[in-house]
Amino acid sequence: METLSNLADGFAIALTWQNLLLALLGCFLGTVMGALPGLGPSNGVAILIPLAFTLGLGPTPSMILLTSVYYGAMYGGRISSILLNIPGDEPAMMTCLDGYPMAQKGMAGQALSLSGIASFVGAFFATWGLIFLAPQLVKIALLFGPAEYFALFALAFMTLGGVSSTNQAKSAFAAALGLGLATIGVDTQTGVPRFTFGEVHLYDGLDFLVAIVGLFALSEVFIFLENRHGAADATKSKLVIGRLTPPLSMLKECTPTMLRSSALGFLAGVLPGAGASLGSFISYSMEKRLVDKKGTFGTGDPRGVAAPEAGNNAAAGGALVPMLALGVPGSGTTAVLLAVLLSLNITPGPLLFANNPDVVWGLIAALFIANFMLLALNIPMVGLFTRLLLIPPRVLMPIVAMVSFVGIYGISGSSFDLLVMIGFGIMGWGLRKFDVPLVPIILGTLLGNTMENNLRRAITIDDGNWFTLIDSPLAVGLWIVALIGFVLPLIIGRKVRKGMHKRRDEEGSIAD
Amino acid sequence: MSDRIFGVFGLLLAIGFAFAAFAIEESFLSDAVGPKAFPLIVAAVLGVSSLVIAMRPDAEPAWPALGRLVEIGAAVVVMVLYALMLPVIGFVLATAIAAAYLSWRLGSSVIAAIATGVGTSIGIYVIFHLVLGLSLARGPLGF
Numbered sequence: 001m002e003t004l005s006n007l008a009d010g011f012a013i014a015l016t017w018q019n020l021l022l023a024l025l026g027c028f029l030g031t032v033m034g035a036l037p038g039l040g041p042s043n044g045v046a047i048l049i050p051l052a053f054t055l056g057l058g059p060t061p062s063m064i065l066l067t068s069v070y071y072g073a074m075y076g077g078r079i080s081s082i083l084l085n086i087p088g089d090e091p092a093m094m095t096c097l098d099g100y101p102m103a104q105k106g107m108a109g110q111a112l113s114l115s116g117i118a119s120f121v122g123a124f125f126a127t128w129g130l131i132f133l134a135p136q137l138v139k140i141a142l143l144f145g146p147a148e149y150f151a152l153f154a155l156a157f158m159t160l161g162g163v164s165s166t167n168q169a170k171s172a173f174a175a176a177l178g179l180g181l182a183t184i185g186v187d188t189q190t191g192v193p194r195f196t197f198g199e200v201h202l203y204d205g206l207d208f209l210v211a212i213v214g215l216f217a218l219s220e221v222f223i224f225l226e227n228r229h230g231a232a233d234a235t236k237s238k239l240v241i242g243r244l245t246p247p248l249s250m251l252k253e254c255t256p257t258m259l260r261s262s263a264l265g266f267l268a269g270v271l272p273g274a275g276a277s278l279g280s281f282i283s284y285s286m287e288k289r290l291v292d293k294k295g296t297f298g299t300g301d302p303r304g305v306a307a308p309e310a311g312n313n314a315a316a317g318g319a320l321v322p323m324l325a326l327g328v329p330g331s332g333t334t335a336v337l338l339a340v341l342l343s344l345n346i347t348p349g350p351l352l353f354a355n356n357p358d359v360v361w362g363l364i365a366a367l368f369i370a371n372f373m374l375l376a377l378n379i380p381m382v383g384l385f386t387r388l389l390l391i392p393p394r395v396l397m398p399i400v401a402m403v404s405f406v407g408i409y410g411i412s413g414s415s416f417d418l419l420v421m422i423g424f425g426i427m428g429w430g431l432r433k434f435d436v437p438l439v440p441i442i443l444g445t446l447l448g449n450t451m452e453n454n455l456r457r458a459i460t461i462d463d464g465n466w467f468t469l470i471d472s473p474l475a476v477g478l479w480i481v482a483l484i485g486f487v488l489p490l491i492i493g494r495k496v497r498k499g500m501h502k503r504r505d506e507e508g509s510i511a512d
Numbered sequence: 513m514s515d516r517i518f519g520v521f522g523l524l525l526a527i528g529f530a531f532a533a534f535a536i537e538e539s540f541l542s543d544a545v546g547p548k549a550f551p552l553i554v555a556a557v558l559g560v561s562s563l564v565i566a567m568r569p570d571a572e573p574a575w576p577a578l579g580r581l582v583e584i585g586a587a588v589v590v591m592v593l594y595a596l597m598l599p600v601i602g603f604v605l606a607t608a609i610a611a612a613y614l615s616w617r618l619g620s621s622v623i624a625a626i627a628t629g630v631g632t633s634i635g636i637y638v639i640f641h642l643v644l645g646l647s648l649a650r651g652p653l654g655f
Contacts, residue, residue, distance in 0.1 A: 054646040169564035173522055176558035180529055183554065187547040190539040194547055195532055218591075221614070225587050226576045228619055394618035394625075398611040399632050401591070406607075406636055409598065410646045418595035426588060433573045434518055452550040456543050464544035 003131060010361030013060060014369055022057075022065040023366055027373045030072020035385050036396060037080050040089035041073035041276075041316075042332040042439075043216035047400065049209055049340055050407025059344045059359050064366040066340055067320075070333050071123055071367065074276060074316045075374050078115045078309055079385050083108060091276035091312035094284045098297060098304030105300050109244040109382075114302055115309040116378040117251070118258050120371060122310035125262040126269065126317025127367045130324075133270065134353070134360075137325035141350040146458035147469050151478035153451040156328045159271065159485030160440050168490055170436045178444015179451070181206055188449060189456060201416045208339050208445045210408055210417050214424025215438050216336075217404045222429040224397045244379065246302070254306040257287050265311030269318020269330055276331060279315025280308035317367070324348055324360060328447070332439040339446055514573055519566025526559035583617060590614070603641075603648040608633035 013019070033044030045066050052062040077092030082099035095115060102111040144152065157175040184195045185205025196202040264286060265279035287307040288297045297304045319330035320337075327349035329335040341348050346356060353360055378385075408421050428438055455469075462468035470476050533551035576584075594610040612629025620628060640646040 051640075051644070054640070054644055167565070167570055169561045169568070170570075172557060172561035173565060176526075176554050176561060179554045180551065180558060183551045187536075190542050190547050192537055192539050192547055194536050194551065195529075222584050222587065225584055225614075225617060226580050228580070228583070228617075394615050394620045395628050397618055398614040398628060399635075401614055402607050402611050402632050402636060405591075405594065405598075405610075406603075406640055406646070406648065409649065410640070413647070415595045415598060418598070419592060422588060422591045422595065425591075426584075429584070433575070434515065435570060435573065455550060456545040460544045 003135065006357065006361045007131060007365065009357070010363075010365035011368075013358050013362035014064065014365035019061055019064050019362075019366060020369065022061055023068045023370045024373055026065045026068025027072045027370050027377055030069035030074075031076035031079075031374065031377060031385055032072075032388055033069065034073035034076025034092070035079040035088045035388060036076075036391070037084075037086050037088055039220070039396075039400065040077075040333075041070055041091075042336050043213075043220060043400075044073050045069050045333055045336045045340075046209075046212045046216045047403055047407060049213075049336070049343075050410050052340065053343070054407075054410050059341070059346050059356070060362040062340060062344060063337070063359060063363045064370075066337060067363060067367060068370040068373075070337065071313070071316060071370050072374055073333075074123070074313045075116065075119045075378050076385065077312075078119070078305075079112065079382065080389055082111045082115065082305070083386060083389065091280050091315070092308075093277070094280040094308035094312075095305060097284065097308075098299070098301050101298070101300030102302070102305060107243075107300070110246045110250065111302070111305050112382050113244050113379050114246040114250060114254065115305050116375060116382070117246070118254065118261075118306040118309040119313040119378070120375045121258045122262045122265055122313035122315075123317055123367075123371045123374075125259075126266045126314040127364065127371065129266045129270075129314075130317050130321050130367075131364055134321050134325045137321060138350045138353050141326050143474060144350075145472070146454040146461065147471060148475045148478060149454040150451060150458060150469060151475045151482065152326060152328060153447055153454070155478050155482035155485065156322075156443065156447070157440060158482040160437075160443065167435065168486065170434070171440050174431070174436050174438070174440035175444050178441035178446075179448045180444075181211065181441070182208075182445045182448020183452070188453065201414070205449075206420065206445065207412065207417065208442070209343060209411065210421045211424050211445050212336055212339060212442055213404045213408055214421035215428035215441065217400055218421065218425025219428030219432060219438075221397050221401045222425060223432065224393050226429075244382070250302050254303050257291065257303045257306050258310040260290070261287060261307045261310035262314040265314030266318040268311070269315030270321045271330065276312040276315040276319065276333075279318070280312035283311025283314075284308040320367075324352060324363075325350065327352075327450070329443065332442065335439060335442045335446060339442075342446065513569070514575070515569030516566050519562045519564075519569070522562025522565060523559055526555045526562055529558065530555035587614065587617065598649040602650055604633050604637050606649070607636065 029048065030044060033039040034041060048066060048069055052065050057065065073089060074091065077087060077089040078095045078099065080086050080088040081092040081095040082103050085096050085100040087093035087096055099111050099115065102108065160171060184202055186193050186203050193203055261283035264283050268279040268282055269276065284304065284307045287303055291303055319334045323329040323334040323338055327338070327347060329338045338348060346352065346359060404421070405418060408417055431438060458468055459466060470479060530552060533548050533555060536547050538546055590610055590613050594606055598606050608629040611632040612625045615628040616622060616625035637648065641648050
């Protein structure tokens, strides 16, 4: 009951004209970003962070705007999957498998509206899951001391590698690189400068927003330049949408699929490091195994459209659980959202629920509102978004680059930060070539300082005894899970990842 | 082969990082762990993972032809110039030039590229500066 009254308070916070307008703006922009190939949820949110700051928004409105973008991008990704057979963002790649064949059969409109409904169902149930699961997780997290937190961060990095890359060594490299970048600057505990090489600009450390925008948005611009991919994909095929409402029989047939996929997707999202791509992948695979008796999956089966869409939207909601309750994001985009919270001086984690209930519950209420808005935006207005697919990258990419520059310059007003951002852009491009995942780097730069502080606090409390790290059963448990999470994918994960990565050549290393 | 070079580079990076970590001057008021330990752990992970990458390389990535690399290099130079010139010549002019260049290199015709550049620049100026009140770099002409 307490939960429901908290939720009611949340609605009271979210239901102001300003917040509703922000949610609507976020939903619209998010759908656009999800729909356009080359702009996924993580770089979409990254580009808009500076906007939230320059509007002078408080924590709750900023989060409402950006999580609406996040949910919106999950909806938008399916549009180009279905119409063009090109995933608009990585989680939408499974939707191509049955969505595009449906479109070829002249059922594009039905596929779009069905996937819109599936997205709604997934996100709706995931938001309820968030409401009930997050406070439980908080109760456990309150037992955590510094040693347990250190183990938890290690767990996040080690499990992240299992899903986000085909090569564990490369994700470990990425995590270490991110953590190393985080140590640049004045040491918070003793005040000595580290790795600054006398450069005054580095004393404050690298701003992780600069790193995020550079790695995600600018590297995308370089990828497009490299391939000289300037023409719109949509011009090649004619976009026939057809009837926009799915028949009731189709909905009825897909309902069990949507419910199962929502549950599975949510669980996949809650797991640290898994994110929405895994959610859509395992939902599709499970449905294929369960209901595909006649072998129609892959040839335009509506259930093959509903499953990954419900799964990825549910996973998007699920990924918010560890981010809000533990301060450990479950995916690339939630890592970016964590960066927003940290920049606003709010530390997610168990104390967030006690100290800033307005942020948490306002955000959750906003998720419900955004979800209804997205359903309304995505079914009748889907034609508008399909028009946007006609914008060629030779117009879009310069805009992306310039908005990135403007945003970073707007925050800091320094050319030095712009140069650092370009550096990160080149680094991101190179690392994507080597198939090194970018998400662990972001997570490392974000969590590096907290992780180090927890390590030092734990050991200092115990008078310099390093064994304190494995002193409590809780910490030992976390370490064991971390080790399993790291080793297991080496043994059985190869097959799963192969399936997932087969179709990801377009999207490079920006996994979500 | 690329992965082997990458691994060796990573190893050198890890060694350099470790040396820089040893060079950190410790304050006389230090905690039990000190500012060096965590960077050294990170350097160890970096080194080990680089070694593994070098020993067990993945398939060769698809490297672009030299011309494409020059293309990216040129774009980087334009962006660096943009970052440096921004406070000097002002936001609108700098952005129009940089956006037009990028659009041109992505395959727009010259006229379309200039239109994209000017449109992007003025669009961002109107939305971010005039409507949202973000302070952008001011040039000698005041915009």
